[in-house]
Amino acid sequence: MSEPQKSNRPLVRTLTVFFLMALILGPGPGSTLIDGTAEDPNFLFGVPALYAWVVFWYVVMAGCVVVAARKLWRDED
Amino acid sequence: MGYVPHMILGLYMVLLLALGIVSMLKSRHAAHAEEDYYLSSRGQGVLVTSLTIMATYFSGFAILTFPGWVYSDGIAPMLYALNLPVAAMAIYVIGSKIRRIGAKRGYITPADMIADYYGDSRLIRGMVTLAGALYVIPYVVMQVKAGGILAKGLFPNAPPIPLFGMELTIEDAGVGVLSLVTMLYVIVGGMRSVAWTDVLQGLLLLSAMLLSGIAIMHALGGPSGYFAEVSKLDGKLLTMPEPSERFNTWQAMTFCMFASLASIVQPAQWMRFYAARSSKTLRQTSIAFGTILPICFIFGVFLVGLGGRALYPMEGGVLPEGMSKPDDIVIKVISDQFPAMFGTFGVILVSLILVAVMAASMSTADSNLHALSAVATRDVYHQARPRSSENERTWFGRGVIVVATIAAAAISYAGNSSNLLQTLTAFFFLAMAFSAQLLPVTIDILFVHRGTKAGAIAGLTAGMLTVCLFPPLGTMILGDDSGLVGVTATMKGLLDVGFCAIVVNVLVFCLVSRFTEKPDPERSASFRADLLPPK
Numbered sequence: 001m002s003e004p005q006k007s008n009r010p011l012v013r014t015l016t017v018f019f020l021m022a023l024i025l026g027p028g029p030g031s032t033l034i035d036g037t038a039e040d041p042n043f044l045f046g047v048p049a050l051y052a053w054v055v056f057w058y059v060v061m062a063g064c065v066v067v068a069a070r071k072l073w074r075d076e077d
Numbered sequence: 078m079g080y081v082p083h084m085i086l087g088l089y090m091v092l093l094l095a096l097g098i099v100s101m102l103k104s105r106h107a108a109h110a111e112e113d114y115y116l117s118s119r120g121q122g123v124l125v126t127s128l129t130i131m132a133t134y135f136s137g138f139a140i141l142t143f144p145g146w147v148y149s150d151g152i153a154p155m156l157y158a159l160n161l162p163v164a165a166m167a168i169y170v171i172g173s174k175i176r177r178i179g180a181k182r183g184y185i186t187p188a189d190m191i192a193d194y195y196g197d198s199r200l201i202r203g204m205v206t207l208a209g210a211l212y213v214i215p216y217v218v219m220q221v222k223a224g225g226i227l228a229k230g231l232f233p234n235a236p237p238i239p240l241f242g243m244e245l246t247i248e249d250a251g252v253g254v255l256s257l258v259t260m261l262y263v264i265v266g267g268m269r270s271v272a273w274t275d276v277l278q279g280l281l282l283l284s285a286m287l288l289s290g291i292a293i294m295h296a297l298g299g300p301s302g303y304f305a306e307v308s309k310l311d312g313k314l315l316t317m318p319e320p321s322e323r324f325n326t327w328q329a330m331t332f333c334m335f336a337s338l339a340s341i342v343q344p345a346q347w348m349r350f351y352a353a354r355s356s357k358t359l360r361q362t363s364i365a366f367g368t369i370l371p372i373c374f375i376f377g378v379f380l381v382g383l384g385g386r387a388l389y390p391m392e393g394g395v396l397p398e399g400m401s402k403p404d405d406i407v408i409k410v411i412s413d414q415f416p417a418m419f420g421t422f423g424v425i426l427v428s429l430i431l432v433a434v435m436a437a438s439m440s441t442a443d444s445n446l447h448a449l450s451a452v453a454t455r456d457v458y459h460q461a462r463p464r465s466s467e468n469e470r471t472w473f474g475r476g477v478i479v480v481a482t483i484a485a486a487a488i489s490y491a492g493n494s495s496n497l498l499q500t501l502t503a504f505f506f507l508a509m510a511f512s513a514q515l516l517p518v519t520i521d522i523l524f525v526h527r528g529t530k531a532g533a534i535a536g537l538t539a540g541m542l543t544v545c546l547f548p549p550l551g552t553m554i555l556g557d558d559s560g561l562v563g564v565t566a567t568m569k570g571l572l573d574v575g576f577c578a579i580v581v582n583v584l585v586f587c588l589v590s591r592f593t594e595k596p597d598p599e600r601s602a603s604f605r606a607d608l609l610p611p612k
Contacts, residue, residue, distance in 0.1 A: 028329070038316050051152050065165045075357035
């Protein structure tokens with residue numbers, strides 16, 4: 001994710017796994033597992049499950065960006 | 078609304094021109110005219126870089142089309158917003174390397190870098206220029222045309238305007254005025270005025286997105302009332318469509334992976350990486366882009382699209398009164414709700430948001446107009462006249478802006494019946510897929526270092542030809558009955574077009590690179606050394 005010192009490698013791996021998982025599960029096939037059916041859509045605390053799904057994976061992906069920016073990316077000028 | 082929209086629009090135009098003049102005064106003493114005109118002397122800070130990248134990334138699409146999709150198709154299109162964190166990641170991972178090598182070697186356009194790495198040849202520079210132009214030109218024309226449509230929305234009952242014995246409709250007048258103002262501030266201030274006006278336009282756009290979300294929440298009685306109403310909607314709107322339908326899961330996934338990157342490597346954004354002051358600027362921009370923009374979508378205009386469907390239901394597939402297409406939902410909600418919520422201030426807010434929608438189109442048009450000028454000057458004129466001075470090239474670039482603006486306005490005036498506009502519209506729908514073809518060579522240059530010049534040319538050619546086979550362009554070239562277009566139409570229903578063409582591009586790039594001569598090892602090593610941060 002950054003171009004990384006040895007101590008950072010576990011964090012790079014963790015962020016990469018989470019980011020790719022979010023990218024594949026979020027908009028990908030995972031979305032069809034939680035939405036229910038057109039006749040009986042699923043809800044989570046009154047919120048459509050698919051909307052909650054979008055928000056959840058957005059938080060995961062944005063979290064990965066923020067952690068990478070603060071912990072991994074260096075200001076190398 | 079009386080004269081409020083006229084006053085706000087007038088004030089907005091004056092502000093844009095003032096920013097253009099101030100940026101021109103600031104650039105008078107620049108040491109390098111060309112670098113200052115196209116890249117603000119590589120000194121843009123985090124506020125300007127963040128907002129100019131955001132404003133360029135989204136046109137009127139953000140505040141009209143996207144919520145319109147949610148209104149007509151439900152929650153599924155919201156998944157497309159997950160492309161934003163991918164783009165945010167790319168702003169630093171790709172952008173900081175582009176910035177560093179660009180500053181060391183004086184690059185201004187994408188072709189400068191790509192041609193320098195593979196060994197300067199007119200063919201590879203031409204291919205990269207073509208890929209960039211196929212993105213930039215349709216965007217300029219379509220955004221200028223959108224400006225006219227938005228002017229009609231702002232002044233729906235305005236009478237025709239007499240001019241030189243002709244009668245101009247409000248749409249034509251909108252195209253003329255917006256084109257003229259955009260052209261003037263781009264000509265006088267270059268990148269600096271484009272970026273500064275993007276700050277104003279970006280702030281207007283983001284505020285409008287969030288405010289419209291607040292309006293729909295208020296209209297439906299707060300969050301609990303909102304979701305209670307939404308839960309009564311047709312279940313098809315709250316679940317994913319079948320794999321063969323629009324906004325299906327595979328299309329969403331490939332869009333998030335590749336369309337985001339295509340928008341990040343298009344010429345106007347690439348030049349913003351060159352123009353950033355430091356890696357720190359791009360790191361902070363990445364955080365801002367990955368957090369602020371999705372919030373404005375997910376908790377702003379998306380809520381309007383979904384709540385709008387509950388507030389203004391479609392009876393038997395017919396749109397409610399006051400809406401001619403689903404894209405009108407944000408305008409409908411704010412026009413009805415703000416005056417009720419805020420009284421006179423609400424009327425001013427409605428006008429401000431309508432101007433913000435116009436700003437969204439203008440901020441994309443100006444960035445692409447400026448990028449088109451850079452590409453024409455550096456990649457065409459400078460190649461034809463290598464001994465031209467920086468001043469001469471900068472004036473040539475200004476001439477390109479004048480010609481391109483007049484051409485875009487003329488095409489808009491010709492109307493929907495014109496063949497040229499129809500062709501450009503077809504290119505517009507595939508513009509991101511064309512710019513995505515720059516991705517494999519960019520990744521090779523910055524990270525992989527295994528490709529060859531012949532491989533890059535072959536990959537780019539194969540990728541762009543593949544895009545041409547997809548509708549609507551494929552239909553125009555090969556006809557409706559072509560079996561090949563039937564296949565690509567089916568694929569387009571399942572996957573993102575840019576992704577399909579990138580697969581072909583990468584396969585050809587790898588195969589040809591395997592059997593052709595690598596770039597000069599010394600040149601390649603020196604390039605890689607310049608990519609590394611200082612010790």
